[in-house]
Amino acid sequence: MSTRRPILSFCLLMLAFPCIAQTQATPIMGFTPATATHENEVENKFKAIPSPDEERRQHHIFTAEPHVAGSARNNELARYIADQWRTEGLEDVIIRRYDVYGSNPRSTLLEMTAPVHYRAGLRELPVPGDPDMKNKAISSAWSGMSASGEVTAPLVYAHSGNPEDYDLLRKQGIDVKGKVVLVRYSNPYSYRGFKALTAEREGAAAILIYSDPAEDGYKKGKVVPNGPWGPEYHIQRGAITYDFMVPGDPLTPGWASIPGAKRIPVEQAVSIPKIMALPLSWHDAKPLLAQMDGPVAPDDWQGGLPIKYHLGGKRVRVHVKIEMDNSTQPYYVVEGRIRGAELPDEWIVLGNHRDAWVFGGVDPSSGTASMMELTRALGKLAKAGTRPKRTIVVCSWDGEEVGLTGSTEWGEQFADELRKKAVAYINVDSSTSGPNFHGQAVASLAPMLVETSRTLKDPSGKSLYGAWKESSARERAEAKLSEEVTDLNLADTRIGSGSDHTVFLNFVGMPVLGLQFDGPYGVYHSAYDDFFWMNHFGDPGYHYHTLMSQLWGVLALRLANADLLPFDFASYASNIRQFVNELAKANEKNMWGQPPSAVQPGEARKQPPLDLKPVLAAIDDFESAGKRLDDSAARALSSGSIDPKLAATINHGAMQVERNWLNPDGIPGRPWFKHILYGARFTYAHLELPGLTEAVEKQDWPTANQQAEILRLALVNNTKLLNELNSTLNGETADAGK
Numbered sequence: 001m002s003t004r005r006p007i008l009s010f011c012l013l014m015l016a017f018p019c020i021a022q023t024q025a026t027p028i029m030g031f032t033p034a035t036a037t038h039e040n041e042v043e044n045k046f047k048a049i050p051s052p053d054e055e056r057r058q059h060h061i062f063t064a065e066p067h068v069a070g071s072a073r074n075n076e077l078a079r080y081i082a083d084q085w086r087t088e089g090l091e092d093v094i095i096r097r098y099d100v101y102g103s104n105p106r107s108t109l110l111e112m113t114a115p116v117h118y119r120a121g122l123r124e125l126p127v128p129g130d131p132d133m134k135n136k137a138i139s140s141a142w143s144g145m146s147a148s149g150e151v152t153a154p155l156v157y158a159h160s161g162n163p164e165d166y167d168l169l170r171k172q173g174i175d176v177k178g179k180v181v182l183v184r185y186s187n188p189y190s191y192r193g194f195k196a197l198t199a200e201r202e203g204a205a206a207i208l209i210y211s212d213p214a215e216d217g218y219k220k221g222k223v224v225p226n227g228p229w230g231p232e233y234h235i236q237r238g239a240i241t242y243d244f245m246v247p248g249d250p251l252t253p254g255w256a257s258i259p260g261a262k263r264i265p266v267e268q269a270v271s272i273p274k275i276m277a278l279p280l281s282w283h284d285a286k287p288l289l290a291q292m293d294g295p296v297a298p299d300d301w302q303g304g305l306p307i308k309y310h311l312g313g314k315r316v317r318v319h320v321k322i323e324m325d326n327s328t329q330p331y332y333v334v335e336g337r338i339r340g341a342e343l344p345d346e347w348i349v350l351g352n353h354r355d356a357w358v359f360g361g362v363d364p365s366s367g368t369a370s371m372m373e374l375t376r377a378l379g380k381l382a383k384a385g386t387r388p389k390r391t392i393v394v395c396s397w398d399g400e401e402v403g404l405t406g407s408t409e410w411g412e413q414f415a416d417e418l419r420k421k422a423v424a425y426i427n428v429d430s431s432t433s434g435p436n437f438h439g440q441a442v443a444s445l446a447p448m449l450v451e452t453s454r455t456l457k458d459p460s461g462k463s464l465y466g467a468w469k470e471s472s473a474r475e476r477a478e479a480k481l482s483e484e485v486t487d488l489n490l491a492d493t494r495i496g497s498g499s500d501h502t503v504f505l506n507f508v509g510m511p512v513l514g515l516q517f518d519g520p521y522g523v524y525h526s527a528y529d530d531f532f533w534m535n536h537f538g539d540p541g542y543h544y545h546t547l548m549s550q551l552w553g554v555l556a557l558r559l560a561n562a563d564l565l566p567f568d569f570a571s572y573a574s575n576i577r578q579f580v581n582e583l584a585k586a587n588e589k590n591m592w593g594q595p596p597s598a599v600q601p602g603e604a605r606k607q608p609p610l611d612l613k614p615v616l617a618a619i620d621d622f623e624s625a626g627k628r629l630d631d632s633a634a635r636a637l638s639s640g641s642i643d644p645k646l647a648a649t650i651n652h653g654a655m656q657v658e659r660n661w662l663n664p665d666g667i668p669g670r671p672w673f674k675h676i677l678y679g680a681r682f683t684y685a686h687l688e689l690p691g692l693t694e695a696v697e698k699q700d701w702p703t704a705n706q707q708a709e710i711l712r713l714a715l716v717n718n719t720k721l722l723n724e725l726n727s728t729l730n731g732e733t734a735d736a737g738k
């Protein structure tokens with residue numbers, strides 16, 4: 001809960017503690033005036049430690065060699081992190097092992113056999129000035145979780161590889177069954193695993209996914225080594241795992257793949273694709289596209305290459321051969337902590353993945369460098385006797401790129417303990433590819449994220465808050481969105497999948513935050529995403545890496561040291577209301593059979609098959625309860641001190657709210673995903689109220705009514721919980737005032 005009205009609480013603070021106001025203590029959500037003063041001191045000490053030189057030094061260590069999941073180098077880096085953490089003063093440092101279904105290439109081959117012969121190089125060539133690109137250990141093109149096999153078949157161009165693209169092909173009389181499809185990485189981003197599943201459902205024998213220069217290459221701007229965009233040979237590797245069905249090791253869905261764990265047969269694993277896949281550079285895609293016949297592709301299917309794109313299907317034939325090694329493989333998660341001085345059994349969990357497709361300049365080693373400076377700073381403070389109240393747990397995940405694997409296995413292994421102890425999870429995947437900040441949070445933590453951004457300085461000289469607001473306004477203008485940027489919508493509260501927060505939010509029921517700086521970046525998952533790229537384009541001074549360490553750490557410290565956890569449940573309620581209203585608006589036709597404008601004057605509108613009024617009423621109640629608790633919390637905090645036992649009761653109750661959004665049965669068809677407010681589409685795009693929304697979109701009214709009732713009951717349940725907490729808090733506050 002939180003003090004939602006900073007102006008009011010600041011006035012209260014000034015009345016109660018004029019002396020503190022004079023020394024300009026900044027009020028902080030969840031802190032009393034006195035503890036806020038102390039917190040400011042701790043944060044200032046903390047923020048002074050991370051340095052750009054150290055960020056760069058760490059970044060160089062992590063990007064020195066390719067370190068894909070399961071590789072000797074990635075495992076060596078796990079040991080390096082563990083050693084560093086021990087030296088820095090972190091406690092209980094341990095490397096946890098998970099034995100997972102492996103997916104590594106033995107051999108890959110692509111050649112055009114007709115009308116002319118062309119053998120794809122599947123390699124990324126060196127560029128002047130970047131010594132790392134000469135490294136012999138750079139892998140060739142491959143897709144994680146591709147099936148093994150061999151086929152020689154006609155090639156069809158299927159644009160972005162989305163279902164509607166195949167509809168268009170069908171209309172043109174082109175069937176892809178048994179053929180090979182060539183698709184491009186799409187903008188807006190759609191997860192390549194969704195393209196693979198779509199091609200598999202269409203009966204294609206293999207899918208080739210290439211990077212068109214219109215997406216991330218010369219059509220965008222200067223390419224490496226002269227600019228940040230992808231050069232001719234860059235290959236966007238990546239997994240095609242169906243982790244939108246269930247993430248983690250495909251053979252242990254819902255439990256941890258610790259050595260000796262039960263495993264399901266490969267044939268039963270829903271997240272393993274049955275189609276062969278290969279990523280291509282445009283250098284290797286161009287000769288194929290140039291030879292294709294058939295109808296000319298529609299205008300919006302034309303790409304950035306100086307050729308006419310055709311749909312193909314006859315003249316061009318390709319031979320694809322892929323052999324994967326699927327033997328069981330160990331992945332390693334490194335875990336360490338700074339034990340809390342007062343509440344060691346309340347945890348703030350932080351994480352970043354370590355594995356990279358190649359060098360991982362941005363993804364993920366920028367985040368790893370930021371994490372290493374964060375842990376060094378926390379360790380230094382702890383050694384000097386400044387320890388957080390609650391425990392801060394830090395994890396280096398493995399196999400994120402394959403299927404969010406390490407974090408999922410760890411989250412599944414410790415789910416029960418996390419549900420008791422965890423306050424929140426803060427994820428940093430890539431920390432930096434440019435200067436524009438993006439902050440994500442479940443709606444209850446969005447206000448504290450915005451508040452925290454005010455206390456940090458952006459390299460531009462503005463506050464991070466100011467810089468964030470400016471870049472958000474710019475991005476919204478570019479996207480032609482009319483919504484103005486305000487404190488209430490600055491943080492992104494729509495959370496999809498695609499990184500390590502997934503298990504914590506969707507399976508464990510923990511509030512999550514995600515942090516990233518971004519900018520022009522065309523080398524994602526290619527070998528060109530390396531130390532050279534970062535030093536020339538992404539963050540040459542490492543100032544954004546440093547700012548990320550500071551921000552990540554200050555957020556962790558605030559959650560770790562708060563008297564009352566800074567959740568804002570009234571804000572949560574208004575977000576949920578927005579989700580429900582948007583669902584109703586987007587599905588007007590599904591729900592009413594016709595838009596309201598189509599109803600003739602005097603004509604009675606028929607009843608919709610789903611009534612959302614009870615849900616909206618329950619949201620109103622939840623919001624009122626949230627506001628009352630916010631007010632009580634603000635009063636309790638401004639009174640100057642709060643009984644630790646009372647605070648513990650309130651905090652444990654507040655931690656329960658997120659767990660109560662879980663439906664143990666999961667969303668229909670995807671039982672692993674249990675959160676009823678947040679989910680992801682198969683494209684990884686955020687999907688609010690996933691069970692309800694999918695049912696409404698399918699016009700499956702019995703399921704939609706069931707899902708609406710599940711949502712209503714969760715709201716009722718959480719309203720009751722907040723009311724109880726409010727009574728407890730007020731009872732105690734009244735007593736203390738006697």
Ligand SMILES: [Zn+2]
Pocket residue numbers: 353363364400429430
């Ligand atoms: Zn990543």
